[in-house]
Amino acid sequence: MLDVSRSDLVAGVAGSGTMGRGIVQVLAQCGVRTLVFDAQPGAAAKARAAIGQALARLVEKGRLKQLELDAALARIEVVDSLTAFAPCHVAIEAIVEKLEPKRELLRALEAIVGESCVLASNTSSLSVTAMAAACRLPGRMAGYHFFNPVPVMKIVEVVDGVLTEPWVGEALCALARRYGHTPVRCNDTPGFIVNHAGRAYVPESLRVLGEGVADYATIDRIMVDAAGFRLGPFGLMDLVGLDVTHAVMRSMYQQYYEEPKYKPSYLNEPRVAAGLHGRKSGRGWYVYGKDGAAEKVPEQPVPTAAPGPVWCVPELKELLLKLGATFAADPSSASVCFTAPLGCDATASALELGLDPARTVAIDPLFGFAKRRTLMTTPVTAPAARDAAHTLLAADGVPVSLIRDSAGFVAQRVVVHVVNVGCDIVQQRIASPEDLDRAVMLGLGYPRGPLAMGDAIGPARVLAILEAMLDFYKEPRYRPSPWLTRRARLGVSLLTPE
Numbered sequence: 001m002l003d004v005s006r007s008d009l010v011a012g013v014a015g016s017g018t019m020g021r022g023i024v025q026v027l028a029q030c031g032v033r034t035l036v037f038d039a040q041p042g043a044a045a046k047a048r049a050a051i052g053q054a055l056a057r058l059v060e061k062g063r064l065k066q067l068e069l070d071a072a073l074a075r076i077e078v079v080d081s082l083t084a085f086a087p088c089h090v091a092i093e094a095i096v097e098k099l100e101p102k103r104e105l106l107r108a109l110e111a112i113v114g115e116s117c118v119l120a121s122n123t124s125s126l127s128v129t130a131m132a133a134a135c136r137l138p139g140r141m142a143g144y145h146f147f148n149p150v151p152v153m154k155i156v157e158v159v160d161g162v163l164t165e166p167w168v169g170e171a172l173c174a175l176a177r178r179y180g181h182t183p184v185r186c187n188d189t190p191g192f193i194v195n196h197a198g199r200a201y202v203p204e205s206l207r208v209l210g211e212g213v214a215d216y217a218t219i220d221r222i223m224v225d226a227a228g229f230r231l232g233p234f235g236l237m238d239l240v241g242l243d244v245t246h247a248v249m250r251s252m253y254q255q256y257y258e259e260p261k262y263k264p265s266y267l268n269e270p271r272v273a274a275g276l277h278g279r280k281s282g283r284g285w286y287v288y289g290k291d292g293a294a295e296k297v298p299e300q301p302v303p304t305a306a307p308g309p310v311w312c313v314p315e316l317k318e319l320l321l322k323l324g325a326t327f328a329a330d331p332s333s334a335s336v337c338f339t340a341p342l343g344c345d346a347t348a349s350a351l352e353l354g355l356d357p358a359r360t361v362a363i364d365p366l367f368g369f370a371k372r373r374t375l376m377t378t379p380v381t382a383p384a385a386r387d388a389a390h391t392l393l394a395a396d397g398v399p400v401s402l403i404r405d406s407a408g409f410v411a412q413r414v415v416v417h418v419v420n421v422g423c424d425i426v427q428q429r430i431a432s433p434e435d436l437d438r439a440v441m442l443g444l445g446y447p448r449g450p451l452a453m454g455d456a457i458g459p460a461r462v463l464a465i466l467e468a469m470l471d472f473y474k475e476p477r478y479r480p481s482p483w484l485t486r487r488a489r490l491g492v493s494l495l496t497p498e
Contacts, residue, residue: 001167002089002118004175010035012085012113013092014105016047019122020094022150025051028075029068029151030179035077035084039095044078051076054151085112090175092144094122102126103134110136118168120144124195125251128188129161139165144172145192146181147443155442156181161188182442184435190255193431194443197450199252199262200421202245204414205233206265213406216285217297222401225372226364227411228447234285235294237268238278242285246272260477261421300402302394305387312338313353315365323395331355336385336392340365342461343412343468345405346378358382361389364409366457373400374409407472408465415453416465422450423481423494433495451494459488 009032013024016038024047027034038044052073058064077084085091091113093105106119113119119141121131132138143159158172169185176183186193205219214222220232237245249264256262271277271284278284279292286294309328312320316338320327328335331353337360339349346362349355357378364374373393377386386402393400403410422440426433437449446453454462463480470478480488487494 002116002171004090004171004178006089007031009033009090010088011090011092012037012088013094014038014082014085014109015094015122016044017094018148019146019150021047021050022148023092023094023122023146024048024076025054025072025151026179026181028072029055031075032179033075033077035079035088037079037082037084048073048076048078082108083112085109086114088113088117090118090120090171092120092122097123097125099126099130102131106131106141107134116140118142118171120172122146125191125248127161128159129163132161132163138163140168142168142172143188143192147194153442154181155194155439156183157192157194157439157443158183158185159188159192160185164188182438184431184439186431186435186439187429189428189430191252193425193436193439195248195252196425196430197418197422197436197440198444199249200418200450201229201414201444201446202233202237203249203262203264204417205410206267208406208410208413209234210265210267211406212404214401214403214410215297218299218401218403219410221299221399222372222374222403222410223414225399226367226374226401227415228367230445230447233414238284238286238288238294241278241280242268243272243277260475261417261424263477299399302400303387303391305384305391307392308388309333309335310338310389310392311335313340315340316363319363319369320392323392325392331359335359336361336389338363338389341468342366343408343416343465343472345407345472346376346381347405348407348472350378359385361386362409363393364411366409366412366415366461369398371398373398374411375400375402376405376409377402378405407469412465413469415457416462416469417478418446419450419454419457419462419494420466420478420481420484423454423483426451427481427483433497437495454484454494459484459494460491463488 011027011032012035013020014037016036024034024036036044055069059069091109121143124145128143132141135141142164145157147153156176158169160169173183216234220234223229223232246268253262253264276283279288282288288294310325311328311331331337337355339362341349350357350360358380362376425436433451437451440446440449466478466480
């Protein structure tokens with residue numbers, strides 16, 4: 001196995017664009033002599049100068065010493081030919097995201113470097129196995145997927161191709177730890193870990209929008225305030241770019257032979273065609289001002305309805321009591337009826353409990369009521385009942401989101417879809433439970449990893465929500481993962497390995 005801790009370690013980076021530049025910086029900062037080559041004349045030298053500027057800003061902020069800056073820059077050597085990579089122990093390609101140019105580069109590197117040199121690709125979506133197949137020694141080639149910006153995003157996916165030898169991945173993991181990144185190991189599959197796990201949050205939110213359950217801003221508010229995500233799905237699309245997001249969704253769906261769980265939405269296609277790509281174009285789902293800030297979308301105002309008697313399921317008694325509700329003895333009077341279904345819609349809960357659907361509303365109980373409350377109506381809920389419920393729920397100043405009938409509300413269905421896709425990833429042995437959760441938290445910024453998210457809700461409840469949604473929609477998109485089903489039935493953590 002390659003000893004990546006050695007003081008005389010030499011690394012080569014082919015490609016000096018945004019990703020290549022970041023890889024060069026972290027390698028040089030951790031004491032590695034780093035050679036950088038770019039086929040475009042002058043590009044590598046510009047990259048080195050840009051790295052110097054980035055490090056200088058760290059010195060100004062007191063996060064780096066001038067001596068450390070000087071030492072890091074001294075380790076970066078711009079070379080004018082790949083032949084200079086001959087002494088490299090590790091060679092990383094970071095060129096255009098196209099299979100054939102990467103294969104050609106790897107073949108060229110093999111003719112230059114020694115047989116013990118590790119070859120790695122920073123590909124984010126291409127098959128590592130297909131690249132390695134172009135090599136004379138495919139066992140020494142692996143994926144090494146960094147995230148942008150590389151010095152800030154402290155995660156790297158180490159991807160084993162079908163023929164990758166174990167020591168290669170181990171060496172790349174050890175090298176990642178040397179420059180302060182967290183390596184996560186996975187097998188070569190479409191999307192690896194992070195992009196694969198990300199095929200739940202945005203697509204299911206688009207599905208909610210497409211059903212007319214709520215507008216995009218309401219969905220974002222629910223996912224941030226109630227479910228605890230840092231950024232709502234539509235704000236996230238605008239940040240990444242709708243063109244990029246839509247292309248990834250289509251690609252993943254096709255690569256998995258139209259697996260229903262990854263089915264994209266038609267809603268992004270016309271926006272991409274219209275050039276509404278998000279922040280970079282000034283408009284996506286939101287409109288952005290000259291300062292880059294999104295224009296505020298006003299919330300629906302709280303009505304001023306007269307209070308009346310209410311009836312509720314036991315789960316909501318404490319909340320409504322705190323809000324000053326007057327309780328009816330039974331639901332047969334002219335009271336507003338509050339339910340709290342899991343996986344079902346307001347219509348189903350009204351019929352199941354024998355309530356009048358015209359006086360029934362539903363409250364999402366899954367994520368508590370402290371920061372935002374989601375109020376769902378049936379198709380026939382009377383406006384007076386809806387407004388009375390809205391007024392009562394907002395009595396203490398906590399915002400209320402009003403949505404139309406939806407099996408699983410908004411947050412329930414999106415979060416359990418995230419959990420379910422994560423369970424499939426570990427069921428398929430693409431990554432370990434720990435690496436999956438670690439990768440998603442570092443790479444996507446979720447409040448928890450998918451499995452820890454499921455454990456916080458309770459695997460049995462996640463399973464119940466999915467089964468209710470599957471029963472309603474009759475679509476395999478919502479079929480529970482075997483990993484989830486077995487652990488829910490056993491009453492054990494979703495992080496329990498096999």
